[in-house]
Amino acid sequence: QSHGPFGLVGLVRYAGNRLLSLRDGRAESERETKRSTEERMKLLAIRMQNAGTLQEWTAAATELDKLEGNDQWKLDESTGDYGDYHPELIRTRLAELDEARTNLDIESMVYLIRTHLSRDLGGMGNMDLYRHSYIGTKTLVERYVSSAIQTIELLVSSSTYETEVEPKDLLEDMLYARQSFGRSALLLSGGATFGMSHIGVLKTLYEAKLLPRIISGASAGSIVCAVLCTRTDEEIPALIESFPNGDLGVFQGQNESWPQHLRSLLTQGNWSDIANLKRVMRGWIGDITFQEAYNRTRRVCNISVSSASMFELPRLLNYITAPNVMMWSAVTASCTVPLVFQVSPLMTKDPVTGEYIPWNLTPHEYIDGSVDGDLPMTRLADLFNINHFIVSQVNPHIVPFLNKDDQLYPAATPGKPRPTRRTDWFSSATSLVMDEGLHRLQTLADMGLLPNLITKLRSILMQEYLGDITIFPAISIRDAHLVLSNPTADFMMRNCLLGERATWPKLSRIRDRLAIEVALDQAVHTLRARAVFTKSQEDLRRSVHAHAYWMSASSMGPVQWVTQPPSSGAITPEERPIWRRRGSAGTVQHVATRHGKLFPESEEDDSEEERVLELRPNRLGVAKPQLKRGSKSYDHIRGRQQADESSSD
Template sequence: SLSSASWRPWLSHAWDRGTALLFAWVYLWVEVLRYWSARIGQLLWRPTAEQTLMGQLAQATRYEDYYQAATSLDCLTTTATTRHRRDVNHRLPTAVVTNDDWRRNPISRGYDYQLIIRRLELLCAMDMTRDLPAMVYVLRSGLVRNLGGINERHMFTRCYAGTTKLLIEEYTFRLVNILHFILRTEAPKTVPRHLKASFFYDTRQCYGRTALLLQGGTTFGLCHLGVVKALYEAHLLPQIIGGTAVGALIAALVCCQTDETLPGVLQTNGIDLSALTRAPGKDRFRLKLARFIQFGYLLNVKVLERCLRDNIGDITFEEAYRKTGRILNIMIPSTYASEAPHLLNYLTAPNVVVWSAACASTAQLGLFEQVSLVIKDPLGTLVTWSTPMAPSSDSSSASRSSGGGRGSGWDGWGDVHQPFSRLAELFNVNHHIISNASPHQFPWVVLPKPLGQILCFHGCHPIRTLARLVWDEVRYRLQQLHMLPRFLTPFAMAGGGSNFALLSSSSPFLPAPNLPTANDTLCPVTISPSFTLRDFYHMYSRPTRESLRYWILKGEQATWPIIPLVRNRCLVEFTLDYALDFLNQARKHTPASNRDKPAPLLRRRRTISVQ
């Protein structure tokens, strides 16, 4: 027994060392085989120019690099198309052209190119003759955002750079040049300044305005910062910005920054994350589980309050508008199902503190604690509003028993018809740019990569057409299922069905219905980043400086392909806004004796046009 006891430790030690050496030997040979297989693969298989450029697109960290690689790829990518004569509808033999050749050819079935050619010739003739009355007459009667279908989404999806026909771009820039000519013309006897301001105001009123909507997102909502950064660097950031849930936090952070401080925030240097720093020595999972069991919510909303107050302070909606000129809109859920969601801005809630409204928008059952709004009285003291603007447990249970509550939580825009119609009433918004970062809506907003590569490939192959038809049919039927509870609620209430609450709370995993627009042919621009399984693992992680840069880059990469589309849709609108601001500033610096006599209509609108 003594001899066996003496050699057993030695045998165990030798076994451990032998096992370790064996694993090390196997790992060494695996690494050697992997290295030489990669080297041999590089020698035998060389990537094509298109594959190299596609890799540069995926790894681009700046829009300039992305655009350069995309334009080079458009010059190489060839597509088989059916040509048509310009004068008659006669098909010619199929030709293989690049995306750049497609841009240079104005003929296409996707838009009314003949109408655009006639309008462009008229604009060029007026620009050559400098006929100011004719310019004013033509623009007032024919300035439409989607004239002839020039701003349809399918006209901007063929090229990797997101560009469209050169004819469409030339038409848009010609309109902008004529507007600048009308603005800069010094002809007070022909067109007085007040008539010029009235022209630009009426034209913008007819043309409509654009709103950027940041929707939902948990930690994915940090991608909204990347969307804002890409639009801001391209000088395409709308003046009207709205948000819900995490999107409301990002919208509040952006709309409370001036043009001098906003670049620092978008670079993450100007964001104070001290409130989100984890306290050492605490079991975070056990703390969250105990909070959920005891209070019914998972995350502490006080952390969001401290973070927002550290970054924007106790500023109200009206103070934020006067400080930055940006119109912040935050929608929070209503208390009862019969009420419309509350849209807060500097007109509807001027004295409400921004950080309280943003935290109330993030209130979801089981995720954040419901909070009440905070207002600032005339003395500057913060006072809690007596009526909470987020659903409480009692009201949620009562509304669920009646068959139509919002107790399932809040994420997105809820009843989409209410806030969009309210934005149109208050600010004449008829065009929307939607940044959708909701994780449960991601499969329905963006196609999965294998299916997306099949459906987005340009051509007329029957299999691709059938796949697109099947995918659209699935989306349509699921949207019908999403809308079904609204149609069945009156019948269930009439029949006394109390178990209809399960059906009335529509599933968050169904696709949201189509968003309403002023023009049914012009759909909103939807931006949704592509997420990986690793991103879903960090869905509820606290943001750090490194993770902020990661999410911002994801938002930028999702925005770069649609920048030409946004520019073509919004360039005329932003030119009209610039003209109104220029005329208002010029009027302020003009002596009272030299001012033109304002028209009665302009005098009534003065408070609206000065922004």
């Protein structure tokens, strides 16, 4: 019979459950709970992969961390197998910061900030610490970063005008602390149209308030870098919104076709006209120079260009090395891929006349910045004290061979081990092939076979393409044919989202390594403003009180400026009031000579404090002595000779 609790179907089900219980050691309800949990984990993994916003990704990742038990791992402060990770040292530094902050010990806080802050304290920057959860890492590391930020903010708040802490002294300490801690830079690689994925990376970092002020770009990355570094913080949201729909016709004009490109390649040696790229860049950023862009936004734009010759070194253009170079010309030079664009010279703007002239009067040619310096980390470190590099890498010929195991990926099958690192044999084989290829290329170059071309090819293969944190926006094979085509609005939106999705898993690591640096930058900015304007605030208060007293005194009668109490005698020129301009600003102060005092004619109803108001003039300084003629000048010697001749006569 098939009916009733003891029918054939029920008997089979009962037997199956008993067998499963004996195998797994779980009851039927426990197995059902496990099955539903695994299905939920699969669903969350799919949501993470297809998330459209950071909020959606964060919600799915947080729940998945909880289901996989990663939250318990975060609370565990044991050492574990994480190389140079030492939680004892982090715990000690955390206790010192908390104690100094609790006791309001300014000297201890300044000492700890200047001497103990480090980006890799106790090995907390170890990559393995970020491969056990989708969001965050050990709670101890996050507590240390938070405590350091709170200590910096407390020091800044304690330097107000009413306290004994001088802003200029604390500013000096913060500058030393920032110098010791180091700075971060964002490097945008080349990659033709795939470089538009950098927009998504920049958008995510900007919205998370983790966008470094120092940004470098090469080839396609220089386009994004230049456009961003000419915008202020208030203009960036509008730029991100409008950039995918803007004019990006860098490869071809509206009426150009592939036969025209082919004819241009055969006759002129280039596939596309560089005039299209110039038009697009001048439309986005105008004729602004590196120095003007830095003065406007305080962002440091760096554009890498390579020399067409094998005997010249690559250059890094910025407001220090090339202040008057127009940024659009630097971008066109950095995007000059051989056989794609013709060579374009660097143009400068004369700071006096505004005239546009070539940067090098000699016929020196620059080509694609990715050839010799896709990621100019050494040069950036020398110029700006950078010791931490965030890289957005989209070079299609490089990305497939790079290691991407610095984050946790959802398991294809929950409950089963997931691959974490590439096998040793693959890395060894790749390294062997690379070394052998470089050796063969060097042999061909030594034989004189196309030495310039082979040298540039070796440079491409030998470069470092990874940073301290490397973001890999996904590169779709279906878009390979669009690598040298004008990006459409749909292509831009899709690649922007790919850049965002690639950045979300790295946000926790970026935040832990940049948050202290951002706090130090903000502290320096705030303290510098206080140190500069503190004296001006004193003068402003004095001027306000003087104006208030002037108005009250004017209502009682005419006012006169004197250096002594009023008398019947005439006022000498030395006693006459003068107009003196302040050296620190453009305002003019009306002050009496030396210790001028304001005496109203009617003083009967005024208090002693209101009757006399001393306006102390600013220091005028000591006048420079007049220059004397040198004893060996021509006129002096000639005069002495004439004097000797006349005396001899």
